[in-house]
Amino acid sequence: MRLPRRGAHLLIRGYQLSLSLLIGRQCRHWPSCSEYTDEAIQRHGLWAGGWVGFARICRCTPLGTSGIDIVCEELPPEGAWYKPWAYGRWRGVNAPPVELDEPAERADTSS
Template identity: 80%
Template structure:
């Protein structure tokens, strides 16, 4: 962690422990905007992570997005230091993939053997 990231972490942590209680914990996303910004700065550096956090805070409005929004693992392909707005996601969320569960249908009478085994063998 370089000095810029360390200072940003201390400022964000200070906000979380002091001002956040007075402002109210009403973030529309999980993780909160301050936690998201801190994680983005730690993962992508002060410049890129700071812009990601700024874009997230701009989306966290009454008419903005809500829900699970995770820090992306990689920077957007078109991002560059001289185009800082390209680091942030200005619409939508980065939600994890939906958990899918296959339903298992019962055999009915429970007497039929599993598929692939002959009827007479266990």
């Protein structure tokens, strides 16, 4: 793990073990915003992952999003170091696809 990522991980972990324990779980999403940001930084690096996490924290408001929101596997193609806001998802959530039950095969009644 690179040094900037490790430093960010230690800061987030310190928050989780101190302030977060005192105020309790307040996040409207799963995983929590701190877990999401930590995973985004580990997956995409400090700069891009930090912006992905910042966008998530901005969405975690009473009028924002809620529910399951997972870190994207790949960064959006329009993102670049000089326009980091393009890395974040500022609306909506990245929920896993819903698996629907397969419809039961119809029995062939013609004999």
